[in-house]
Amino acid sequence: MKKILAFLLCVSLILGPTGCGTAEDATGGATGEAVPAQTTEQNHGAGEENIAESPEPDDYEEDPIDHSWQFDAPENRGVDPDGLSRFRAALDEVDIRCAVLVKDGYIIDEYYKDEYDENSVFRMASVTKSVTGAVVGIAIERGLIKEVDSALLEFLPQLNDPGMEDKREITVEHLLTHTSGVYWNEWAGGDYFMRFSRSENWVDFVLDQEMQYAPGAVFNYTTGGSHLLGAVIREATGMTAFDFAKEHMFKPMGMESVEWRADPQGVTDAGNGVSMTARDAAKFGQMFLDGGMYKDRQIIQEEWVERSVSRQVVTGFPNTGDHGYCWWLKSFGGYDAYYAMGHGGQYIIVVPELKLVTVMSSRVSDTYIPQRIFESYLIPACV
Secondary structure, X not given: OHHHHHHHHHXXXXXXXXXXXXXXXXXXXXXXXXXXXXXXXXXXXXXXXXXXXXOOOOOHHHOOOEOOOOEOOHHHHOOOHHHHHHHHHHHHOOXXXXXXXXXXXXXXXXXXXXXXXXXXXXXXXXXXXXXXXHHHHHHHHOOOOOOOOOEHHHOOHHHHOOOOHHHOOOEHHHHHOOOOOEOOOOOOOOOHHHHHHOOOOHHHHHHOOOEOOOOOOOOOOOHHHHHHHHHHHHHHHOOOHHHHHHHHHHOOOOOOOOEEOEOOOOOEOOOOOEEEOHHHHHHHHHHHXXXXXXXXXXXXXXXXXXHHOOOOEOOOOOOOOEEOOOOEEXXXXXXXXXXXEEOOOEEEEEEHHHOEEEEEEEOOOOOOHHHHHHHHHHHHHHO
């Protein structure tokens, strides 16, 4: 016995406390069945490039957290399984590619058409604008953009050119609320988005448009104006909006699937360019529902979240809702909600009272079809 104990002591001294184990990544289920939560310890670095004159980012490499989702059965979260089945049946009838439902912070159901799964990356179109708004908030918190009413003139030197005088009063807030006053015809069959996205220089294309209204006077949905926020972020931080977001939001939240295209000059497409998995989109929505918190980290200041999802401008479009900072505001089935919406039926819908986050990606000709299905079937199932 003494020989055995001596042998074990030698082995422990030789090996020492150097070994470490990692758990396999959680895959979760595509149904509403309860799936035991699994963990994946991953080190998500904050990036090697620091922002000039900005605070050092937290050292996420040395403080790994569990980025996996937890899953639960819908009935455990107060959701009617029969109502959920009716919701899924409605999805079957239209070209909605996926739906991820999060209740109380748990994924309670995932729906994917046959060719898609939880690893599929979906182009989210104008949902991008809500992501951009979050990035602007982080830049303001870090003092890289002084305040929301900072003038574009501080970031876009071309506004000093002759003929640009009428645009020098446009502020960051005007871009966040689509009230810049720049002439733009994107809705109701307008071709401005196509002309803009096919131009050689997207920023110059927007700035070359005439002023139709005084800044702040009228809501006019303008993807080109949202794109200017990408140029503002790059000038303010010394990084592209994508790189800045990776360092301060995507990596700390384990959102590894995110792709974000850029314009011909390398400016991040801040109005229309984000792609990600539905699960990562749900993380973004959940973070807003939790007041800017992800796990134990404050990703965005709670004050910025509150301002973003509060009415900043009346749009005049009751079917779509009013507008905050890059979020739409509307009631579904009597419950106040805020949501990000993209062409063709891309959605992140957050219903605070129900603690519900819903992501849908679609290829529908009527962008509002997923909204109607959500209100007609999912809200009653949750109530």
